[in-house]
Amino acid sequence: MIYCPNCGTANRDGSSFCNQCGQRLGGGSKATCPFCGAENPIENIFCDACGAKLAPLVTPGVEEKEKPTLKGLSLPTKPAGDEEGVPDSEAAVPQEPSAPEGEEEIPDWLARLRASLGEASEPAEEPPATEEFAAEVPGEGTELPEEELPDWLRELRAQPAPEEAGEEQVAPAVEEFAAAVPDEGAELPEEELPDWLRELRAQPAPEEEAPAVEEFAAEVPEQESPAEPEAEEVAPPVATPALAEQPEAEAPTAGIPALSEGEQPAAEVEPLAAWLQEEGPVILELSEEEMAEGGKEAPPVALGPDVPAWLETLASGAAVLPEELGPVLPTPGKPTPEEVGLERAAIPSWLEVLRPGRKREEGEEAPAEEPVETEGMLEGVRGALRLVPNIDPGPDQFVRAVSAAATVTPAHAETLTQVLARSTASSVRPRTVPVPRRERGLPWLAFLLLLAAVLIPLVAPGLVPGGALVPSARSAGDFAAQVQSLPPGAKVLISFDYDPSVSTELDWPVREVINDLKAKGATLLVMSTTPTGPGLAARMGLADTATLLGYLPGQEMGLQRLATSFSGAFLVDYQGRSVDEAALGVRSLGDMALIITAASSQDTVRWWVEQVGSQLNTPICAIVSGAIEPSVRPYYSSGQLTGLVSGWVGGLAYRQAISPDASLDAQGKAAVEAQSLGHLAIVVLIVLGNLAYWGKRLFGGRS
Template sequence: MGEIFCPMCGKSNPAESEVCQFCQARLVPLVFSPAESEPPEAIPEEMPSSIDAAPTGESDWLLGLRSDEPIPSEESLADVEAGGLEDGNLPSDETHISADDVPDWLARLPGESPQEAEAEPLSDWLKEETGETEQPPSKPVEVSDWLSHPLPDEGQVESSESESELAPGEFPSWLEAIRPVKDEPQTVSVRGTPERIESAGPLAGLSGVLPAEPDHVRPRKSPTYPLELRVSANQRIHADLLQGLIESEGRAQPLPQRRGISSQHVLRWTIACVLWGALIWSVITGKHEAPLPAYTEETAEVNRLISQLPGEARVLLAFDYEPGLSAEMDAAATAVVDHLMLRGAYLTLVSTSPTGPILAERFIMKTQSSHHYTSGVNYVNLGYIPGGAMGLLSFVENPQRTLPYTLDTVAAWESEAHAGLPALQGVQHLNDFELLMVIVDDPDLARAWVEQVQPQLNEPDTLTSLVMVTSAQVEPVMRPYFEANPRQVHGFVFGLRGGAAYAQLTGRGELPRVYWGPYGFGLVVAALLILIGGLVLSSVSLLARPPQVKGEANQ
């Protein structure tokens, strides 16, 4: 059985339904069937050419009502009004209806016959329908006075209008009540007080109107106050004092004369001479050697990693410090690099600083000359890594593409056409190095090395370790990386103290020992100067205190 869907709600209804069962919307449109209606009357092919040629259905009496006389023109009507009406010569327009012209429905009416109806006068309603009026032929029509007199000329009308004056008209009572009254006497209200009459605005002339603003809120002239202030004697003193301070600020005052040499200058120069003398005497004589500091956990971890390196291990060594801090960095790294060379490691030198490659060559030639390392054989200097952190990332991901040549423009890496240098044989990626060591003095550079290198070292089957040799100021930054679990930095040596502690572990490294003696002696002298200065200042303050009277002391 078929279904039909509602166009309004979309629900299904039986096929024979004409209205939706849910929303009562019509499902079948209404169609007008011409077979059910009456056939229309046939339209004649040709219309009658004139009014006389009417269709056969028209009654004879209706044709008889038509007048064959022509319609009077406007001129004839004017003549009738001018002369014909006065003489009583009015055209007669009487229409007689014969018995044959009476329609059947009128003949069937009860009462009079058509002949009687013809003899009797027509009723008023029939006269209105036929348009006939009964006029007595002999009685003249009375014409009004204004129509009987001739029309005046235009000049006479204008002169009469100018001469005559219009009489004043009478105003209605409601308009007369709201007219402004000027000279009328003031009215008195029921309470006995005179009522106020509005003199302006749309309510002019009305009495008893409430004022727009009360009297107490109307604008008034502000009162004047005297400009003299009542100032007391105490206030006058303070005002004069303030005026004197303001005037003294604009005056130029002479500066006090400064002494050429004061007690502060003498004290500063004395302390400087004592420190310099102690340091120089300790360096020249070498008799006051301070004991080397004890090694720490991070320093011992670096020593353990280097000691476990196999023979001829490949080590990447980065020099990222400025020339101004070369003394501290040389003392910290000398013992560590010396330990690497003792293990026979092949070194690959890089740097993210423009001066780093030169400092690396200087370090090898000056501090490690006893190992007789040769460039291109025992170590290779790949030079400068440009681009900062992005350049460092590029080197970590693909070192051969970032630095393909050495500092001497020699192909460094192993390829099919080139055997490569001994220090880089068997190295294709960063993970192929057994150890990565970074010598750095800047906290930001140290953090960049850790963050860029460590993701590569966390890959499985990677045995590469990362150690740092830093200045004393970078030690707080590197310690969280070392104490993390797992460690991001496997060990680090910081400053002169760390270099001296590593020298104590290995028993080698003359440079940290040379620096540590004067450094320790200078620290001892500085501590003594601080102690002596504190004692002197305390004694002077006690001596400068005024003595107390016995009576005040008892109180």
């Protein structure tokens, strides 16, 4: 909640303006402490300087917390200033020191009425506001140590209070208010009185009391007052128990701000106990005839000594109402305004409809039995205004209302048609980020370097340093050892699991391995887990020396199936001939002496290791592209792959391991040299990029 620095109204978090007075609620607003004058952030509840509570002393009750004041709903809000300004019977009146704790304090006249009714009424529950306030007030008889008291309280204690004897235990706020409100019977000097009180004293008291009574009477629902039209205009003042509780000092209407439509008087809300609601109408004991008479003198009601004098005056009918109330409550013997030629002010129709207790027009149907409020502050009151459905229509109803009210003109329709006919494509062209001038030549530089890497080995073979110098590779050596250890006629499965995209990298090492296997007299079975694999295998000239099994669908599921049964996985081979296990001499992968997978994806190698290698003891070797070598090397390090050849260079290492005296042909040498230059070009570009980067950082734009 954000409390308005102007009126103290609690507003929703994030509100920019006060719901009550429109005051801006920004971060720049400050809440001034009423006690020490320090400025605090607007969100503060307690003062940073003295610890005084900045928020309203009477906090909202539970029901109010559940229904926070919503911005834009026009619901009645009760400013905190009203709660403090209107003398609350519990919060503003100094507590009597003799009142026992937990027992409701009631005036004598009310106690006598209770006794006369003979009803064992339960004490009214103390409103939450009072509980919170009581929590802030030191307990009766408790004396806080001097050092724990705030500065302002110590200063207050140091000052001699006028009625210190009976008000020592009163909270500071009450004490301050009590000091401002003169006690009954106490006579303050004229200069110490506030202006409004001096003005009030200058006027006759009965005329001041009547407007407040009339105003409150207008709030009383129709059902609570007798049904006669004349009596409905003004409910007898004494029929409002809340008013009857008002002490004399609270009577002046100048101290009570005017209540707007739908707003409820603060004094009515909480002190009104359930038993009092039931007893309220009984207090008067006025018959309908007496109510109908209106201006007739009411029988004197003995209300007791605690009833303020102004209330007794009103109850006895001796009060003289101001002239503006004359038509409402005609004074006997005095001409009505109509009689003296004055016109009655016209009440707008919408306000007339909302006015409770209005007279029905002729022919207007009597309203149906209106529901009784079952909860909230208006519990037990019949015919309360249904604010939410009438004032807060909700977003759906609002949209419907606006739609219904909107008048569609041809201009609107034409505009809408034009908008709908527009292309949804954005008319704003994306801004092209300009390439820095020094980087505009980069594509050409990269192109030239790569072109040189390809052309130089072809144009000038042997020019590249290193030539066909084969780097050592232990994994390729292990691969070669595995091939060399095969006995003649050993069954070897080769799976072409790579795409045509890397065929130029893997074709050569695969061909080298197949040639060695042929030389060893191995029985080759060729398959693939990719649809394009059999086509790549067919390029190797294996049709006569190997069995092309073709494509095995299902990825790892197919490999799992292949691990258990060969014929179950392949019904026909690549040529369309049925696969005969007996003719092949193979029933499952377990009969294989070696499995070789040539893969361009690490997933394929993983499938082989997981689905086949984990179940069988058949050694698995892999020929992979250089890009995935780091990903599959852990399988080689763990022994799940018994050999690993990576790309062209791995093929060279394998060949070197098989026959150290063997030499590459011209095409092979050109390929190796081109790869060397390509790698060198990448390194050069990396170095150039970093030189440019650091040049810019060190020398700014001069680089």
